[in-house]
Amino acid sequence: MAQRLIVIGGDAAGMSAASAARRQLPQDQLEIVAFERGHYTSYSACGIPYFIGKDVADTTELIARTPQQFRDHHAIDARTGHEVLEIDLHRRAVLVRDLTAGREAWEGFDQLMVATGATPARPPLPGIDAAGIHGVQTLDDGIALRTVLERERPGRAVVVGAGYIGLELAEALSAWGVDITVIGRPPAPLPGLDPDMGALIATAMEGYGMEVRMEETVTGFETHAGKVTAVVTDQATIPTDLVILGLGVTPNTTLAADAGIPLGETGAIAVDRRLRTGIEGVWAGGDCVEKFHRVSRRHVSLPLGTHANKEGRTAGINLGGGYATFPGVLGTAVTKICDIEVGRTGLGELEAQAAGFDPVTAVVDSTTRAGYYPGAKPIRTKLIAERGTGRLLGAQIVGEEGAAKRIDVLSVALWHETPVEELLNIDLSYAPPFSPVWDPVLIAARKTWQAVETDRARTEP
Amino acid sequence: MAQRLIVIGGDAAGMSAASAARRQLPQDQLEIVAFERGHYTSYSACGIPYFIGKDVADTTELIARTPQQFRDHHAIDARTGHEVLEIDLHRRAVLVRDLTAGREAWEGFDQLMVATGATPARPPLPGIDAAGIHGVQTLDDGIALRTVLERERPGRAVVVGAGYIGLELAEALSAWGVDITVIGRPPAPLPGLDPDMGALIATAMEGYGMEVRMEETVTGFETHAGKVTAVVTDQATIPTDLVILGLGVTPNTTLAADAGIPLGETGAIAVDRRLRTGIEGVWAGGDCVEKFHRVSRRHVSLPLGTHANKEGRTAGINLGGGYATFPGVLGTAVTKICDIEVGRTGLGELEAQAAGFDPVTAVVDSTTRAGYYPGAKPIRTKLIAERGTGRLLGAQIVGEEGAAKRIDVLSVALWHETPVEELLNIDLSYAPPFSPVWDPVLIAARKTWQAVETDRARTEP
Numbered sequence: 061m062a063q064r065l066i067v068i069g070g071d072a073a074g075m076s077a078a079s080a081a082r083r084q085l086p087q088d089q090l091e092i093v094a095f096e097r098g099h100y101t102s103y104s105a106c107g108i109p110y111f112i113g114k115d116v117a118d119t120t121e122l123i124a125r126t127p128q129q130f131r132d133h134h135a136i137d138a139r140t141g142h143e144v145l146e147i148d149l150h151r152r153a154v155l156v157r158d159l160t161a162g163r164e165a166w167e168g169f170d171q172l173m174v175a176t177g178a179t180p181a182r183p184p185l186p187g188i189d190a191a192g193i194h195g196v197q198t199l200d201d202g203i204a205l206r207t208v209l210e211r212e213r214p215g216r217a218v219v220v221g222a223g224y225i226g227l228e229l230a231e232a233l234s235a236w237g238v239d240i241t242v243i244g245r246p247p248a249p250l251p252g253l254d255p256d257m258g259a260l261i262a263t264a265m266e267g268y269g270m271e272v273r274m275e276e277t278v279t280g281f282e283t284h285a286g287k288v289t290a291v292v293t294d295q296a297t298i299p300t301d302l303v304i305l306g307l308g309v310t311p312n313t314t315l316a317a318d319a320g321i322p323l324g325e326t327g328a329i330a331v332d333r334r335l336r337t338g339i340e341g342v343w344a345g346g347d348c349v350e351k352f353h354r355v356s357r358r359h360v361s362l363p364l365g366t367h368a369n370k371e372g373r374t375a376g377i378n379l380g381g382g383y384a385t386f387p388g389v390l391g392t393a394v395t396k397i398c399d400i401e402v403g404r405t406g407l408g409e410l411e412a413q414a415a416g417f418d419p420v421t422a423v424v425d426s427t428t429r430a431g432y433y434p435g436a437k438p439i440r441t442k443l444i445a446e447r448g449t450g451r452l453l454g455a456q457i458v459g460e461e462g463a464a465k466r467i468d469v470l471s472v473a474l475w476h477e478t479p480v481e482e483l484l485n486i487d488l489s490y491a492p493p494f495s496p497v498w499d500p501v502l503i504a505a506r507k508t509w510q511a512v513e514t515d516r517a518r519t520e521p
Numbered sequence: 522m523a524q525r526l527i528v529i530g531g532d533a534a535g536m537s538a539a540s541a542a543r544r545q546l547p548q549d550q551l552e553i554v555a556f557e558r559g560h561y562t563s564y565s566a567c568g569i570p571y572f573i574g575k576d577v578a579d580t581t582e583l584i585a586r587t588p589q590q591f592r593d594h595h596a597i598d599a600r601t602g603h604e605v606l607e608i609d610l611h612r613r614a615v616l617v618r619d620l621t622a623g624r625e626a627w628e629g630f631d632q633l634m635v636a637t638g639a640t641p642a643r644p645p646l647p648g649i650d651a652a653g654i655h656g657v658q659t660l661d662d663g664i665a666l667r668t669v670l671e672r673e674r675p676g677r678a679v680v681v682g683a684g685y686i687g688l689e690l691a692e693a694l695s696a697w698g699v700d701i702t703v704i705g706r707p708p709a710p711l712p713g714l715d716p717d718m719g720a721l722i723a724t725a726m727e728g729y730g731m732e733v734r735m736e737e738t739v740t741g742f743e744t745h746a747g748k749v750t751a752v753v754t755d756q757a758t759i760p761t762d763l764v765i766l767g768l769g770v771t772p773n774t775t776l777a778a779d780a781g782i783p784l785g786e787t788g789a790i791a792v793d794r795r796l797r798t799g800i801e802g803v804w805a806g807g808d809c810v811e812k813f814h815r816v817s818r819r820h821v822s823l824p825l826g827t828h829a830n831k832e833g834r835t836a837g838i839n840l841g842g843g844y845a846t847f848p849g850v851l852g853t854a855v856t857k858i859c860d861i862e863v864g865r866t867g868l869g870e871l872e873a874q875a876a877g878f879d880p881v882t883a884v885v886d887s888t889t890r891a892g893y894y895p896g897a898k899p900i901r902t903k904l905i906a907e908r909g910t911g912r913l914l915g916a917q918i919v920g921e922e923g924a925a926k927r928i929d930v931l932s933v934a935l936w937h938e939t940p941v942e943e944l945l946n947i948d949l950s951y952a953p954p955f956s957p958v959w960d961p962v963l964i965a966a967r968k969t970w971q972a973v974e975t976d977r978a979r980t981e982p
Contacts, residue, residue, distance in 0.1 A: 072958070104891065104893070104953065104958065106891075106951070106952060106953055106958070107891060107893060107894070107953050110893075110894060110953055110954075115894060115895050116893050116894070121892075121893035122893060354948075364951070365951065365958050366948075366949070366950075366951040366958055366959075366960075367948075369958055369959060370946055374946075385946075386946060387943070387946055388948075389948045390948040391948070392948045392949060392950045393950060393952075394950035394951065394952045394955050395952050396952065396954045396955075401955075403950055405948070405950070430565065430567075430568060431582075432565070432568060432571070432577050432582035432583060433568070433571060433576060433577070434576050462923070462926070464950070464955060465923070465926075465927070465950065465955045465956070466926070466929070467950050468927070468929075468930045468949045468950055468960075468962075469929045469930055469932075469933055471930075471947065471948055471949055471950065472930055472933040472934050472937075472939075472947055472949075473933050475947050475948070476933075476937040476939070478933075478937070482848070485831055485835075485846075485847060485848055486932065486933055486936050487815075487827075487828075487849075487850045487851040487852070487853045487866070487932055487936070488827070488853060488929045488932055488933075489827075489853045489854060489855035489864055489866070489925070489926065489928050489929055489932065490567070490825070490826065490827040490855065491567060491854075491855045491856050491857065492565065492567055492568050492571055493571075493857045494855050494857075494862075494925060494926045495926070497533070497565060497567070497826050497827055497830055498827075498830060499827075499929075501929075
């Protein structure tokens with residue numbers, strides 16, 4: 061008789077697990093049912109800002125597979141509009157509410173995949189529940205916001221939060237001719253960057269006419285007739301027609317925690333390298349689980365679609381009887397704002413210090429192509445290495461077209477714990493349309509190595 | 522008293538060595554004299570096709586440092602128009618001819634850096650010395666060819682050779698509205714690629730109106746009044762106004778070999794990881810030396826500016842009393858032809874077989890950005906892995922804008938002998954403007970791993 065797999069959450073991690081499990085086992089050996097409380101399965105959450113910003117015309121472009129496709133091509137019973145309310149590990153069953161019909165029923169499982177995702181932070185500030193204040197996490201949220209932009213044509217918008225989501229949403233709003241203010245607490249946008257690199261982003265945003273208010277804290281919202289009219293901070297009151305919350309997300313762990321599935325040190329669900337939770341036959345992946353950071357050797361909460369897909373695949377192979385591991389993350393991320401591209405991997409200078417390393421750094425300005433080649437753009441590369449050993453700890457890139465994706469070269473170097481002295485000789489490609497003869501990554505490695513050496517000469521007796 | 526370093530060859534390897542030595546030792550400890558027989562020092566030879574193709578307006582843009590700058594800022598006596606005719610290792614002196622004054626003199630050295638470069642192959646075919654047949658190696662050659670294009674406005678041109686140089690020159694000629702024919706002996710352009718990948722290049726070139734004649738051998742040239750009028754092959758006679766030879770280069774080793782400096786198995790000068798030749802105090806680097814290929818574990822002749830710079834720097838640090846090594850090459854290369862970008866690293870499928878490996882391959886078609894994001898372009902990635910172990914042996918990329926430079930991710934993976942099973946989980950960056958959620962590199966790694974696993978399942982008892 062077929063075993064039964066229940067998947068909670070029909071997006072990246074959940075449906076990747078379902079698909080990978082199906083590749084391992086046919087329908088007569090494994091029945092797969094996935095419950096998704098929203099209206100869509102397997103969509104690109106990272107694409108939502110580009111739908112809001114009109115780069116993507118229609119939400120259907122963001123959807124990798126519909127429930128119908130899962131049923132027809134993969135024999136996976138994906139049910140949208142179904143919310144799991146409770147997990148009973150003793151009975152091996154979940155309580156599911158059909159949100160359309162309003163019915164509840166228990167559904168038994170042999171194996172369970174928990175992929176409950178995350179929810180945007182919504183701090184309990186005065187006025188936060190007013191109309192016109194949007195969090196953007198699901199495709200439904202994105203559709204709601206784009207509808208408001210189309211129908212109401214707001215003249216002013218405030219984005220609260222200057223992280224990746226906040227900045228991507230600010231860029232999206234700029235396509236609507238809205239006056240944009242971005243408010244953030246850290247000294248510079250993108251707290252994933254060191255402030256010296258983040259400052260370049262603020263300058264670029266201001267160059268595009270955005271107001272960037274850093275080191276400022278939102279304390280509440282003014283409203284009129286239930287609708288937001290201003291954002292109140294510790295420094296000013298900023299009138300607005302629309303507020304976007306880009307304050308990061310919190311892992312959805314209540315369902316798992318209530319059932320007794322162990323959480324980790326970060327508060328997200330704890331999993332091992334095979335994506336097993338502490339409960340036999342219960343797997344988890346995506347934004348609701350914590351990840352192992354390979355440089356800091358600590359667990360972190362890092363809600364990124366690329367990890368969710370890899371974790372889902374790994375869990376699916378394992379629960380289908382195969383063997384796969386997910387060996388952890390480097391904190392690699394990339395984004396684009398106001399024609400500025402940003403990439404980072406590993407630890408920043410400040411993060412390295414916080415993780416107990418003693419970092420040496422170097423910053424190099426170069427170009428994306430040979431200086432004489434048409435279309436050469438500026439690229440600034442910062443490397444962070446361990447004092448003494450010169451081992452690469454992290455890297456950050458800020459530049460224009462063709463800059464950011466180069467961070468992957470450093471991600472692979474970091475994955476292998478490459479010393480900068482070794483990195484500076486690695487055989488990277490060169491031709492004038494693609495880089496200067498000394499690739500910016502290699503120049504940065506050389507300069508970092510010099511900093512390590514200079515430091516070593518000074519400190520050795 | 523200061524030691525004296527003589528450098529033979531004033532381009533990438535020679536002047537990098539001179540500069541690195543100068544950073545190690547001041548003028549009162551090391552006198553540096555560099556002899557260059559051409560008119561220029563430290564220019565980008567790789568930039569010459571872009572000068573010919575009018576992407577670069579003036580040759581001054583290609584020159585990193587003039588002899589005057591070397592004298593003024595680095596206390597390096599760089600003498601152009603000076604050809605070294607003989608090396609006397611016993612007397613530790615070189616015989617130098619001042620090409621302008623017509624004088625010869627012996628110049629003594631304590632240390633010698635041989636950076637004599639390479640010369641374009643010019644097979645002894647009937648008519649090869651006719652006017653209108655151009656090899657393009659030096660900046661002087663490039664200026665001569667551009668002058669011909671400007672003054673004579675030829676209507677037809679034939680490029681003999683379909684390697685990197687041949688194709689870059691064909692692209693350059695297309696800026697002049699010339700009817701272009703490219704003739705090559707292998708089955709597809711760019712013999713550095715496997716034929717299945719190279720075939721994409723031929724299609725792109727034909728789409729741009731070029732005639733691509735592969736598996737065809739040039740046997741001679743027809744001439745009239747000392748000027749070329751046609752290229753004769755084993756299959757046809759092709760009338761033309763201009764011929765460009767892009768047949769690769771031969772290391773300039775005669776000077777070294779005549780002096781008794783040992784050559785290696787490839788016929789180029791043999792050096793160790795510190796760029797020492799077999800003779801005490803004699804160093805060499807650049808196109809005249811052979812390189813250690815880290816994947817095939819064999820020595821190869823691979824004339825690329827990026828290696829010449831690294832080797833020069835390494836030699837300069839060492840001869841200045843420091844310690845540095847050049848750990849070998851991967852055969853990484855990148856180019857652009859007719860809006861098609863090409864990257865390769867390591868061994869191709871055929872090269873892997875020739876090197877004694879038993880390769881497994883996978884080819885993946887993907888996009889450079891998320892499929893729904895504007896500007897997503899096609900990218901085809903081929904990975905070559907070792908049967909059984911799944912160790913990465915090489916990679917090839919052919920695609921449109923934003924495709925080729927991704928080869929560096931695979932270069933670093935290859936440098937570290939990464940198995941494809943490990944590669945598929947590496948934390949590469951993702952955002953819709955930069956890649957699909959599964960990066961093309963990771964999809965290719967996954968598919969290669971599947972090929973390795975399928976093969977293993979089939980062959981194990």
